Each structure stands twice: as structure tokens, then as C-alpha cells.
Amino acid sequence: MRGPTTITPVPGRTDEMILNMGPQHPATHGVLKVVLGLDGERITRAVPHIGFLHRNHEKIEEARTYIQIITYTDRMDYVSGLQNELPFILAVEDLLGVEVPKRAQYIRVIFFELYRIASHLVWLGTGMLDLGAITPFLYTFRDREKILEIAEKTAGARMLPNYFTFGGVRRDVHPEFFKDVAAFLDFFESRLPDYRALVLDSPVFQARAVGVGVLPKERAIARGASGPVLRASGVAYDVRKAEPYDAYPELEFEVPTRPEGDVYARFWVRFREMEESVKIIRQALEKVPKTGPYKGKVPPRIKPKPGARYRAVEISRGHLGAYVVSDGSEYPLRIKHRSPSFANLQLIPDLFVGARFADAIAILSSLDPVFGEVDR
């Protein structure tokens, strides 16, 4: 059944105020409009309006060759740009039957986790900004800058590098890459206690976050939530463990979960994920062959055999999938992207109703949507 698309005032009811939050509200991290019905401080009704950033990705991609599409996939979730390329590439690699060399797999994993840290740093900074704390924002963006510099040296761009390709990665890494990454990890680990002290352990933040926006496990599963939002409700589902890709089966890491399902739990899970990413990258740096091929054998013209394939990866926001249907020509017949923020945003009516208006901001930033990917 279709839900209501807007809120109309109830005749005769004077205690409810209708308020438009967005689409240009600074706390909506992009362009989201939520129509709220307010009874004093309490939210009685909430209807999200999405689609302001719709760019017709899936249709455009039908008219592009496979190698051109990689450029477009970057532009979905621009905060963790590089991660978005992978599901599409994995699906096409399966259709092509291409082998990815071990070295390329590890380089992919290192980049993948670096971008997870970068994305979570943006979330931590802007999330705290929404709650009124400015200092973490300055710190996290400086740390993220270091990741982007490492990426630029090898991948050729900071946010939308277009670096992964069929069969591996596009070019070999910069000679200093592994050294840079190891140096960054040391630096970043010395920072983590600061963030913990400023954010997670701060009683001021806890007073704002504990017990706010509680998402029960059943609701999270029913709405198709994924990523940290799902794991903060006590479901240990992670695509890296459930359907491992690239070099993940050879790496050891934990999937942090938390049973509470409130804003604090979602902050906590993302925070722990950054620590796990550091662990993953350290192992990958040890195991990656320092020299060797960075790209497998790929036919010069990418023409996958007819068929369909669905592959998913765990990006910073959750389960990102790509469904590719090939008819054997140079152009795909149909591509569908399953994006995590879109599903996570469906929780807005569940979480907002009954919360205080000021808490709505905290709840939204704990969902961490990126609208390039919600609207595609």
C-alpha cells in the first residue's frame, strides 16, 4: 500500500503544527525534505520526501559501455566514492569469467577500508556538528585529508577516483603507497582515543544519545535496514562475512554489534568499525605481495556473455548491490543498484514519531544517509 505522500491538517485539531524540515536544512546532509506534524516538542507524524537529487543513473547506464559505467557508479555515494565501483565490477567480472590476481584483491581491500575510515570520519564530524559540537568536525576532516592524499597519489583523484576496473585495479600503486598507509594507520590510531574522549565517553553526548530513537531488531529487519544501523540493533549481518568478496576471507576481523538500537549504539558501532578497519588494513599490508600483476587478463572489448548476476558489498552505509543483466552486447540490458541509505531512510517514520524535534536531528545523523545514493 502506498503511504501518505504529505500531511494535511486534521480539521478541528489546533494543537498540531505542520513543519517542513528541508529540503535545504543543514542537518539533512543534502536534499531531504521531511514533513513533520508537531504537538509541542513531540513529533506526531513524519513523511519523508526523497528524490531531489535523482539523476537517472540506471537509465543512463543502459546507454553506456561497461567501462564507461564505472565512472558513473562512483557518483552514487560520493562520500565513500571508491567503494561504489566494486559491486558492479564484481558482477561483470563474474559474467566475464575474469580472474583477479591476489595482489589486486589486496590493493582493493586496502582502498576499500581506507575509504570506509574516510566516510566514517565525515559522518563523525558532521554528526557531531548536527549535535552542536564543532571541534570534532575540524579534527576528522583533517584526518580524512590524509586518506584522500594517499588516494590521490595512486588512484588519481580524491573523492571519485574511478580506480577499480575489471580484473583488478587500473594502475599499479605509487612506490610509497604501502609506507604511506602504514604511517597513516599509526597516526590514526593515536587519534582514536581523542575521538573516544570527545564523543563516545563524553557524558554530555551520552545524555543526548542514549535511549533516543530506539530501533527494535524486528523493525530493522522488516524495513531492510543494513550496515551499522542494522548491527546497532543487534543483528550481526555484514556482507564481508556473509558473502565474502576479494581478499576478505583471508582476513580476520570482528563484526561489532550492539543490542540497544539507539543513537548511541549506532555511533558506537561505526566507531568500532573504524578500529576494525585499521586492523584489516594492517593484516592486508602484511599479506599483500609487494610486486606482481595488478590486473588480470581482460578481453580488450568488454562483452559479457548473456546472463544476469547480482553481487553485493558492504560499503560504509551497508549492503550495496548491483544487478547486471547482459545480452552479450557492449551495452548492458539493465542495471539495478540496491543502495543501503535508501532502505535505511525508510526508518524515518518509525524513528521520528514520538521523538522530540531536537532528537530528530540526532536520529537522522545516526542513520548517516548520503543523498547521491538514496536518489541515484
Next chain:
Amino acid sequence: MSLFAEVWEAVKAVATGLETVHKRVRQPPATEFYPYKKPEIPPVSVQFLALIQNEDGSDRCVACLQCERVCPSQVITIERKRNPEGKGFVLERFDLDFVNCMYCANCVEACPVSAIVTVGAFEHAVYDVNLLKADKAYLDHLGREAKIWYSPKFGVEMRTPEGKIVKAPPEMQPGGLAELLKEAEGGEGA
């Protein structure tokens, strides 16, 4: 918790925050003083595209149309004619619309002769959007200005002060690690 304990907790939290901030106050600023100090752009970074000419001033481009074909936003327009002396084609027109370019470097990746390359010139903000619709003369100009550039076929190349085009040392090459490791091993063996 009594009110007094709650207030005490909050004061303690603010103090912890201030302490963390205080540790960082004396550190040097993380920002760069652009435009007084220009950032160093790695050559693989896609800031701008340029056409490289050979040392004798002839075009490297052989008008094979690979870059035009692979461009996702269809911003390269090439017109070519048969070479009057000898085989192949020569360029008549090479337009690149930097306004709609996505800076994905697919064209650089596809070029078989390393004619179109990425260069580090990044200050191309202009008042008139039409100034970013580059023609061949402008792309050639960018190529002549460039000191260092990258293309997958030849790797990072540099122009010496005398105008010679040389390959950059392995410390700057993507994948230079293999060569460096081999050199280090050879050094130890000798």
C-alpha cells in the same frame, strides 16, 4: 543521580574535551597557505587533460578516435583526414569540453600512443564558461606548459629544461616499487 552529581559530570566532560583540544593547540596548522604556497599535485592526479607533442613539435596523436569512443560524457570531438604524405590520419580538429568532462581519465587510459595525458595544472576557474571549451591549440598549449605528466603507456614523463622528454625516475612511477626492490637487491648482492 542528584542534581549536584549531574552538574559535576557535565563539568568533568567539558574539562576532558578542553584537555583534548588543548593538546592540539600548539600543533602547526593543517591548512595550506594557498595561493602563496602551491600544493604539490601528484602526476597521476586528474586535474586537467593536455595533448602532448613530440620534441620536434609534431603531434603524438594519431587520430585513432579511441578516446572519443571511451569518453562517458561524450565531450571529445575529433575530426580527421587522411595523411597526404604517408599512412594514417592527421587531426583537423580536437575539441574537449572541460565543462562537462568528469575527469575520469578514461581517455588517457585508452590512448595507445600517450598523446592525451593528465597534467597537474589545477587553477582553471574562469568567469566565462565558454573558455573551458578547449580546442586543439589550447590543449597543445597545456601540453607544452606541463613539466610532468602521466599516461599509462609511458608512465610518468618529464620535460627537462632543454625541452627533452624523459621518463621520470622509478620513485615517481606507479609500480616503480618492483624496480626499486630489484635495485636494492642488486645493491646488496654487489
